[in-house]
Amino acid sequence: MKSLLILDGHPDPADRHLCHALACAYGKGASDAGHRTTLIRIADIDFPILRTPSDFTSQPSPQALGPAHDALIEADHLVLIYPLWLGSLPAYTKGFLEQLLHYDTAFERSESDRWPKGKMRGKSARIVLTAGMPALAYNIWYRAHSLKNLKRNILGFVGFKPVKSTVLGMVEHADDDQINRWLAKMESLGQGAN
Template identity: 70%
Template sequence: MKSILILDGHPDPDERHLGHALSAAYQQGALAAGHEATLVRIADLEFPVLRKPSDFSKEPTPNVLQPARDALLAADHLVLVYPLWLGTLPAYTKAFLEQLLHYDTAFERAADDRWPKGKMRGKSARVVVTMGMPALAYTLWYRAHSLKNLKRNILGFAGFKPVRSTLFGMVEQAGEARVSKWLKKMEALGRDAA
């Protein structure tokens, strides 16, 4: 049994967004398999945006995000689901990650205060991205640049390993059968805690 934190990163609370359904499907699969699975919907949270480097390195995690922070620290596996907007994470989703992965939460300060070590070692992650373009075009033409950045420079730097990804493309054109297939895939990933 694993402890899993699922971050539903769509910033719009409207239930019709695919990301909400994918996040819920993953949680259902995980719970059915006996895992502990906490789902945090970023759209339901109000929190301040970091504006200065000192806010990241010295300010505590806002009180409203303490439950998500505690779930992250307790989790064996992190799942982040978000839509691709302007080639990357929505701004509010990135702002959430900046608050959640505060310096003292995600990193150990080096004695000389230079190069920090990630505290998330021993934890795995999966990033799920929905997009309007074909997933293959994002991967080949755009080289999945924002996903690579998130996997290597944020999650990997904090210590998550391995960091796997799942891409769902052409979501606006997807019919009921295709969406149903995607939801079943997410349930299966949840059961496997992968």
């Protein structure tokens, strides 16, 4: 049994979004398999955006992110589900990650080390990205640049390994059968906690 943190990264709290349904399906599969799950909807949390480097390195994480912080520390596996906006994470979702992976949370402090060491070693992650374009176009033509950045330069940098990903494309044109297949896929991934 694993402890999972599922981050629903759609910044709009309206329930009609596919990301919300995908997060719930993943959580259902994980819970049905006996895993401990925490689902956090980023859209439901009000927090300040970091504006200076010293905010990241020396200010405490916002109190509103306390439950997410605790769930991250406890989690064996992180799941982040978000829509592709302007080729990357929505700004609010990126801002949430900057606050959640605050310096003291994500890195070991040491005066002798010039290069920070990530504290998330031993944890795995899955990223689920939804896009209006075909998944193949995002992966090949656009080279999945923002996904690679998130995998390597953010999650991998703080120690998550492995970081797996799923890209769901053409979401605005998906019919009910396609959506049900995606939900079943998320439920299956949740059961395996991967």
